[in-house]
């Protein structure tokens with residue numbers, strides 16, 4: 001069940017990804033921008049369906065050269081998009097960060113157009129595992145929306161020391177059975193798959209979502225792209241098929257099965 005170690009190279013995956021990433025789009029967009037980030041937080045930005053919220057975020061928040069974060073509250077069929085944190089300007093390193101002033105069942109944050117990676121960071125995934133209060137997490141990015149659901153809470157022991165896991169393979173090996181190790185492994189794989197260029201890679205995204213959903217019990221990760229196509233959502237069906245096959249293999253070998261079939265036919269003929 002454990003991911004293999006050999007291709008997990010944890011030394012500075014960040015520096016490798018810089019080369020092909022896009023330059024900051026934020027400064028260009030400022031001139032024609034109507035929406036202004038509120039100065040007082042928390043602040044309700046809008047309410048609507050998730051699709052409407054994504055459109056709003058894409059037009060107004062993803063062009064900011066800083067991460068935004070907050071919570072979503074559900075009111076009948078509509079969601080309220082509440083902003084409760086704004087990160088610092090994203091510098092040349094391309095890394096963004098945003099601290100929520102408070103958590104709720106549903107949290108969200110942006111990976112703006114100018115950020116180096118459009119996919120979840122290890123910390124993004126760990127967050128929903130760590131805090132029992134958070135059951136759903138959205139990450140809005142230029143290609144669509146990441147969605148994670150998880151109910152429950154993992155201990156620090158179960159998660160492992162993320163900093164150590166990211167530092168070196170030798171250190172990561174000490175945490176092989178942890179969620180942190182698994183997340184780092186698949187994040188790094190995705191990083192390698194999409195870098196350089198930071199391109200939208202649906203196959204790599206699907207694998208990433210499926211693997212995390214399979215390996216971390218209770219976690220469900222999907223990605224919905226701009227056309228509404230949901231990636232990483234086929235986990236249940238394929239798992240059922242596989243487990244059926246496994247069961248039948250365990251119960252009887254092929255030879256035995258054909259024998260049984262034959263005897264069944266004989267029996268039915270007799271009748």
Ligand SMILES: [Zn+2]
Pocket residue numbers: 109110111120121124139
């Ligand atoms: Zn993030």
